[in-house]
Amino acid sequence: MRHYETLMLFSPEMTGESRQEILANMTAIVERDNGKILVEDDWGMRTLAYPVNKHTRGHYVRLEFLAPGTVVAEMERNLRITDGVYKFLSVKLADTYQEPKES
Template sequence: MTDNGAEIVHEDNWGLKKLAYPIQKKTTGYYHLTTFKAPGEFINKLEVEYRRDERIMRFLTVSLDKHALAFSEKKRSGAFNKNKETKTEEVAQ
């Protein structure tokens, strides 16, 4: 990805999960989430490579708006967990 002008923002390995329905007679799959910034023409190249790779059963590429990006950043930084800790402390006092 980085060789073609993309900037990787965050990677998250979800690991081996059970699929909602069998795909190519397989019931489990390895999930990986990659958040990246890239020019629009890069997406077509990436999806062609995903289609050619036999190891990839399914993929989903989505474009995030500014609100989704802000939410994602807060979630990664743990801001939501800090709010829960503060509320728990208030209740305990």
Template structure:
């Protein structure tokens, strides 16, 4: 299993309950695809360098997880269809760097 990191930019209008709901959905997708979550890191509300969908602030969350290759495709599919997520970036982590 490979290690991955996904950075999510969530809408500031969601509120804590909305963010929690989205994160539960995404962690459920990871679990259902035989993945394991290593770390969930909430960076909090930040000012954006440029407006995204007319928003100047966003809530950043980082997920670190491991799993098979198809897991990333399914997770990104769910991210794309979830309201409240502006942007995301997934990278495969180098196992030698740790």
């Protein structure tokens, strides 16, 4: 399984419940193909470098996960058709994942 990261930008008008529903859907997509969510990092509301859909602020969430490559395509397909998701970016961090060593 490969190590991926997806950063999502949500509308500032979206409720927390709606965001959690979308994140639950993304988690289900990853877990359906025996993937694993490593980190769900909620960055909160941030000021954007330039306006997106006439908004100067947006809510960022970062997902770090292990999954086969087909999962990323399915996640991005779902994000493209989901209302309230302005932008997203998926990046492959590594071909294999190594557990952090504890000292």
